[in-house]
Amino acid sequence: MTQPQELTDTQFEQRQKDINNAKRIVVKIGSAVLTGQNGLDTSVIAHLADQLSALVKTGREFVLVSSGAVAAGRGLLAQVAPGRDIPDRQASSAIGQSRLMRVYDECLGHYGIVTAQVLVTRSDLEERGRYLNVRNTLRTLLNWGAIPIVNENDTVGIHELVYGDNDCLSALLLNVIGADLLINMTSADGVFETNPDTDPNARCLTHISDIAEIDIDTMCSGKTNVGSGGMYSKLLAARRAAQLSVPTLILSGKKRGALTRAFAGEPVGTWIVPESKAISRRKFWLAYNIEPKGMITIDDGAVNALQNRGKSLLPIGITMIEGEFDEGDLIRLIDKDREQIGVGLSNYGRDELERIKGLHSEDIETALGHVPYAEAVHRDNMLLDAAV
Incomplete structure (x- = not known):
């Protein structure tokens, strides 16, 4: 594994150049930042609004991905002690979401900034027509000078409740709006080499030069107790952002002025360098907006x-098929050690692929009676090293 590095003068200059050039920015703020012992901490949102207003005046556009609805609802319902199963968390979100938006609206409205609530589910970004509707809405709001505040619609979806998907949602939105920078505000000062909860000597990193080479599983052995994703999902989101050639800054949302200090040139947080060459936005959408339906070895x-x-990928290279999928569905590609190689759209359904796996392309017609495709998965419909 390539070790994360400390920030050199040259790297810091590039970091600051990227920050200065960023005009359209996705900021994700987690539950652990927004909540205190008694639920939603409105002072945190007030301070965030103060920082955003100063940056908006410099001509920058922001989309804010905000967790906190479930925690806000629980804070209001302490007397009934809502549980932590999915229905209770969805109900807590239904109560807390309007309270969360009211605070954002009041705090940003104080500076003359209009807010807009956008609730999405994974299926909204999976179906191409609805994806384009989300894109058009967000871009129109940005053109109007509003700040869209996005959250997964927890009352009808469970990805955020179970998997901490707002981190991943923030990365998906980079592709939707064509953003230049992802900022992930968390309760920690940045990314640590090891879990600071269990290692008192854990070192906070200022710079990660190659996120694709980092062993995220080893680095992230724990997560915050309020949010649902922890640092693992934040680094996974950063890895996806890097594939779009978009840098990520992970920094504390609890530290005073951390956001404006970063734009002013202070080396706060952990800077994650993007890949020099971006993958196509179509491949990014295929890999991360669509749920894989099967897996082939x-x-x-x-x-x-x-x-x-x-x-x-030709049929001759396939040794095993798992799951039920149809032609055109997304599938995972794994090696014999069950390590993921990538994802791609299958040219065949499960049943036909079973009949031609291990065969040379010229033998497909004998097995099926026709040859719709020589490839099982075409390289144009495949993303290797997908961060899923």
Whole structure:
């Protein structure tokens, strides 16, 4: 594993250049930042609004991805002690979301900034037509000078409640609006080499030069007790952002002025360098907006062909098929050790793929009676090293 690095003068200059050039920015703020012992901490939102208003005056546009609805609802319902199962959390979110938006509206409205509530589910970004509707709405709001405040619609969806998907949602929105920077505000000062809850000597990193080479599982052995994703989902979101050639800054939402200090040139938080060449926005959408329906295991020869020779996946390289999927569904590609190689759209449904796995392309017609595709997954519909 490549070790994270400390920030050199040259790297800091590039970091600050990227920050200064960022005009459209996604800011994600987690539950652990927004809540205190008695539920929603309105002073945190007031201070965030103060910082955002100063940055808006510099010509920047912001989309705010905000957790906190469930925690806000629980704070109001302490007397009934709502549980932590999915229905209770969804009901808490229904109560807390309007309270959360009211605070944002009042705090940002104090500076003359209009807010807009946008609630989405994964399916809104999975179906192409609805995805475009979300994109058009967000871009129109930004053109009007409003700050969209986005949250997963917890009352009808469970990804955020179970998986901490607002971190991943923030990365998806980079693609939706064409953002230049992702800022993830958390309760920690940044990314630590090891879990600071269990290692008192854990070191906060200022710079990660190659997020794709970081072993996130090893680095993140714990998570905050209020939010649902912890640092793991934040680094996963940063890895996805890097594939779009978008940098990520993970910094404390609890520290006074951390956001404006970052734009002023202070080396706060952890800066995560993006990849120099962005993947196509279409491949990003395929890999991260659509839920994989199945999984196929490929042999060493196929792994080499995909990773080192830029080839499509042929049926001869397939050794095992799992799950139920149809032609055009997204599937995971794994090697014999069950390590994920990538994801891609299958040219065949499960049943047909079972009949042609391990065969040469010229034998497909004998097995099926026709040859719709020579490839099981075409390279144009495939993303290797997908961060899922």
